[in-house]
Amino acid sequence: MKLHNKHRNVELIINQELLEKISQLGIDHYPNEFGGFLIGKYSDDYNTLFITDYILPKSYKGSRSLFERSAKxxxxxxxxxxxxxxxxxxxxxxxxxxxxxxxxxxxxRAMINIESSPSVNIKNPVLLILSVSEKKLNQATFYIYENKKLIPYE
Ligand SMILES: [Zn+2]
Known part of the structure; x- marks a missing residue:
C-alpha cells in the first residue's frame, strides 16, 4: 500500500500483510485500546518512508479510550x-x-512530547490510528507530525 502526504509531498509504503498483522493485534485487545512502535527506513532523499515492522511495548495501559505505552x-x-x-x-x-x-x-500532545524527546532523533514521526470493532478493522489512517500538527496521508 502506497500513501501520499500532499502537504509535505512525501510517501509512505507499508505492505498489506504487516498492516493486517497490526490490525489483528488491535482487534485481539478489543474493546481496549492497544498499540506500540513503528519501525522502518527512509529512502536516501527522505521522501519515502517504508514501514517494515512494529514493536510492542514492554508495559502499557490500555483502556477503552486511552492508550499509554512505556518506552522501557x-x-x-x-x-x-x-x-x-x-x-x-x-x-x-x-x-x-x-x-x-x-x-x-x-x-x-503525546506526539509533541515524542518529537521533542532527546531520545528520539527523527523530525517527523508518524502516527497510525486504527479504527477497530470487535471482529474487524474499519479504517487505518497514517499521520505525519510536523510543527505541532498531525497531517494525514491519503
Ligand atoms: Zn488515540
Whole structure:
C-alpha cells in the first residue's frame, strides 16, 4: 500500500500483510485500546518512508479510550535493530475501538512530547490510528507530525 502526504509531498509504503498483522493485534485487545512502535527506513532523499515492522511495548495501559505505552527497554532494542537491519523507530500506532481514526488532543500532545524527546532523533514521526470493532478493522489512517500538527496521508 502506497500513501501520499500532499502537504509535505512525501510517501509512505507499508505492505498489506504487516498492516493486517497490526490490525489483528488491535482487534485481539478489543474493546481496549492497544498499540506500540513503528519501525522502518527512509529512502536516501527522505521522501519515502517504508514501514517494515512494529514493536510492542514492554508495559502499557490500555483502556477503552486511552492508550499509554512505556518506552522501557526500547533504547537498547532500537539500537540493536539499527545495527542489525539498519531500521529505526519511525513512530507510533494505536487503536480506537469503535471510534474514528481521528486523533485526540491527547494523541497530539503525546506526539509533541515524542518529537521533542532527546531520545528520539527523527523530525517527523508518524502516527497510525486504527479504527477497530470487535471482529474487524474499519479504517487505518497514517499521520505525519510536523510543527505541532498531525497531517494525514491519503
Ligand atoms: Zn488515540
Amino acid at each position: 527497554g526500547t533504547k537498547s532494542l532500537f539500537s540493536k535493530l539499527f545495527k542489525i537491519k539498519k531500521e529505526i523507530y519511525v513512530g507510533e500506532w494505536h487503536t480506537h475501538p469503535n471510534g474514528s481514526t481521528r486523533y485526540s488532543d491527547i494523541d497530539l
